[in-house]
Amino acid sequence: MGTALFKEKMNQACEILKEFHVDCWVTFVRETQVNGDPVLPFLVDANLTWHSALIISSTGRTIAIVGEYDKKSVEDIGAYDEVIGYVQGIKSHFTDTMRSLNPTSIAINYSEGSEICDGLSYGMYLTLHSYLAELGYEHRLLSAEKIISALRQRKTNGEISNIREAIRATEQIFRTASDFIGPGRTEKEIADFMKKEVEAAHLQLAWEARICPGVFTGPDTAEAHYMPTDRKVAPGHILNMDFGVKVNGYCADLQRTFYIRKKGEEKAPADVATGFETLIHAIESSRQALKPGVYGHEIDRVAREIVIAAGYDEFPHGLGHQVGRFAHDGTALLGPPWEKYANKPFEPVEKGMVFTLEPRLIIPERGIATVEEIVVVTNQGADYLSTPQKELFLI
Amino acid sequence: MGTALFKEKMNQACEILKEFHVDCWVTFVRETQVNGDPVLPFLVDANLTWHSALIISSTGRTIAIVGEYDKKSVEDIGAYDEVIGYVQGIKSHFTDTMRSLNPTSIAINYSEGSEICDGLSYGMYLTLHSYLAELGYEHRLLSAEKIISALRQRKTNGEISNIREAIRATEQIFRTASDFIGPGRTEKEIADFMKKEVEAAHLQLAWEARICPGVFTGPDTAEAHYMPTDRKVAPGHILNMDFGVKVNGYCADLQRTFYIRKKGEEKAPADVATGFETLIHAIESSRQALKPGVYGHEIDRVAREIVIAAGYDEFPHGLGHQVGRFAHDGTALLGPPWEKYANKPFEPVEKGMVFTLEPRLIIPERGIATVEEIVVVTNQGADYLSTPQKELFLI
Numbered sequence A, B: 001m002g003t004a005l006f007k008e009k010m011n012q013a014c015e016i017l018k019e020f021h022v023d024c025w026v027t028f029v030r031e032t033q034v035n036g037d038p039v040l041p042f043l044v045d046a047n048l049t050w051h052s053a054l055i056i057s058s059t060g061r062t063i064a065i066v067g068e069y070d071k072k073s074v075e076d077i078g079a080y081d082e083v084i085g086y087v088q089g090i091k092s093h094f095t096d097t098m099r100s101l102n103p104t105s106i107a108i109n110y111s112e113g114s115e116i117c118d119g120l121s122y123g124m125y126l127t128l129h130s131y132l133a134e135l136g137y138e139h140r141l142l143s144a145e146k147i148i149s150a151l152r153q154r155k156t157n158g159e160i161s162n163i164r165e166a167i168r169a170t171e172q173i174f175r176t177a178s179d180f181i182g183p184g185r186t187e188k189e190i191a192d193f194m195k196k197e198v199e200a201a202h203l204q205l206a207w208e209a210r211i212c213p214g215v216f217t218g219p220d221t222a223e224a225h226y227m228p229t230d231r232k233v234a235p236g237h238i239l240n241m242d243f244g245v246k247v248n249g250y251c252a253d254l255q256r257t258f259y260i261r262k263k264g265e266e267k268a269p270a271d272v273a274t275g276f277e278t279l280i281h282a283i284e285s286s287r288q289a290l291k292p293g294v295y296g297h298e299i300d301r302v303a304r305e306i307v308i309a310a311g312y313d314e315f316p317h318g319l320g321h322q323v324g325r326f327a328h329d330g331t332a333l334l335g336p337p338w339e340k341y342a343n344k345p346f347e348p349v350e351k352g353m354v355f356t357l358e359p360r361l362i363i364p365e366r367g368i369a370t371v372e373e374i375v376v377v378t379n380q381g382a383d384y385l386s387t388p389q390k391e392l393f394l395i
Helices: A004-020 A068-077 A092-099 A122-135 A147-152 A156-178 A189-199 A270-289 A296-309 B003-019 B066-077 B091-099 B122-135 B143-153 B157-180 B189-202 B269-289 B296-309
Strands: A024-029 A053-055 A062-067 A082-087 A106-108 A142-143 A215-217 A238-243 A245-247 A252-258 A320-322 A327-333 A356-359 A360-363 A367-370 A373-377 A382-384 B022-030 B052-057 B061-068 B084-086 B104-108 B141-143 B216-218 B238-243 B245-246 B254-259 B320-322 B329-334 B354-356 B360-363 B366-370 B372-376 B382-384
Touching: A004 A024, A004 A053, A004 A147, A004 A156, A024 A122, A053 B366, A062 A068, A062 A092, A062 A238, A062 B141, A082 A092, A082 A147, A092 A122, A106 A122, A122 B122, A147 A238, A147 A327, A156 A189, A156 A238, A156 A245, A156 A252, A156 A373, A189 A215, A189 A238, A189 A245, A215 A367, A238 A367, A252 A270, A270 A296, A270 A356, A270 A360, A270 A367, A270 A373, A296 A327, B003 B022, B003 B052, B003 B141, B003 B157, B022 B122, B052 B091, B061 B066, B061 B091, B091 B122, B091 B141, B104 B122, B143 B329, B157 B189, B157 B238, B157 B245, B157 B254, B157 B269, B157 B372, B189 B238, B238 B366, B238 B372, B254 B366, B254 B372, B269 B296, B269 B360, B269 B372, B296 B329
Parallel strands: A024 A106, A062 A082, A106 A142, B022 B104, B061 B084, B104 B141
Antiparallel strands: A024 A053, A053 A062, A215 A238, A238 A252, A320 A327, A320 A356, A356 A373, A360 A367, A373 A382, B022 B052, B052 B061, B216 B238, B238 B254, B320 B329, B320 B354, B354 B372, B360 B366, B372 B382
16 A cells, blocks of 8 residues: 555544544554454554554544564654654553543444454453553443444545456456366366466455355356366356456455357357346346445345345345455445344445445356446445446357 | 364364363354454364354364355365354354353463464454353353463474475575675665565465565664665675575574675674674574473573673564464563563473574674574474574675
């Protein structure tokens, strides 16, 4: 992340603190190579070794307290008013700083409902609590969930432009792969081909290499989250891929569906075409319903009902998640009201959120059809950031 | 990690539970791509998406409860007796399992003193606590610090052999770099050269690419943890590098010191030679003192006193940390009794621990001399795993 983007997001954080009437936000971490906090990439661009506190105040004051060896890297960001380095221990530096700020509310990174807001470990919470208890400030603690969610979900133009670039690069590799896919190729071979394209373009994968891309062909394939196998592409089957690259730290996450024609077939048979069109209809209808102020579970229902009405089993996951520095980013989710999604489907949709739309359905004896697009929420609706797949890719 | 190593470490975990009289150990995570737990690589080899519980019982029973999409990947490890997949939520599956185990003590991953044992986030702790409170089990919770520390520090032969391979590969790249280093080369050029060697050998870096290798030349260089700059190698200066690669998930972490000869110099001048010999003497003396049952702060003091007695400033960090899946691994530390190290220097040394020994000292107008070796604690002492640097590398 460039210095400009750090400043832009840290200024945004100050505004968000004011909006939610929170005085101070503290990110408290150590050995971040081993045990990170998902919000760190917005606050520093290096790992921190010893106990470190990154403090943003609603007055606009920003202070970093870090081990001496990490001081210069944090100063280089140019986004902190003050960078304090220490050799033996953080405690006195931290308590002195908090005493001087004397905030009436102190937001810290925990959340039961949202993993991106839950970077504070329980051990570090106990340490932080004991430091603040010495000042009598421990009752001023509250969850930074709303602050971190807003910071991540309200994408700046710079962030959207990075996501757009990641999408373009991902689409380009999908196109190149279309010429490689053919009967007899294995899922593994296709995945390896795409990984080489990523390397050649000096890009990074958007998630773990084991399943990026995910390649699923034919009716007996794993459903999702499983690595490519030696299963071979065969005529009459469908193949779907789940893939994304990262540009300047921002991710794309797209799925595309291919049909492998039998000899003499010009187009996909009716059962395959119907399944694909159902998906496209579900995506486009949910995009049209998406706008600021609606709730994720309402949008999920639009797509889910189209799939069910067409006679398919409903998909066993949410319609769409946010995308950002992680492929699965953000708190608000376009998902059903299931326990595992906690309150995420009940968070209101806001302008600047970037969502996937990814219904799926099984076409018996053919395979799994799934398309995943990316949209950005605007003032009044939602626009595609990806180039939507309108037709099956025919092989 | 191969299936064999998973089984070996999970069996070891059962033995450790018995040794510490703990009934059950629960690792509780979600979206591990976003928010991981440093112990996960011993328990699964894929990311887990939804709330997941990895349960090891002292009776030897092992149970994984994961989202349906992650089930097959976890089953593939072949180390769990039971893998339960769910679609909507983990709660009932988890409480049913815990009720059937009815453990009198439940270890969970938190620790104020040791980051490798502190993978449970505060939000996830609150969720876990509420689930167990419904069973009336919440008072059975305790820290898994001793269990995770023992599991990571008692290296099996398979683990030591991976570290040994990583060390050999790291030493090879240091040798190749010796021929590249010369007056006029910048720190950045040297780092880029080494990174290309790592890529060519299809290896991974042992820590973040920004500072792996760390390259520090001359008297004005950053002390540590700072990225390579455009500063040029010059005659009469010393250069030190901090570097390691990873093999099968296990790290090396070594430092080497080079002297850049002036025209006509055959060997290093006396001030440089004395500094280097002080380091070697400190390393060898601390290795000779290292054995099961001693405390880290005692070993740190051996090296620290040699450096101070020779008239140099003491180094502002511990003498040595453990090495394993992370370059900075383990709880027990060969370090001074400073606040930031918490109880780590007071943990007894055990057989099977793998430590670095890395004193450093400043040689005025020359640069920073530092050598880092790796040793393994044996029944009665400690043996080098690295090939110790006995002489300055002369350029």
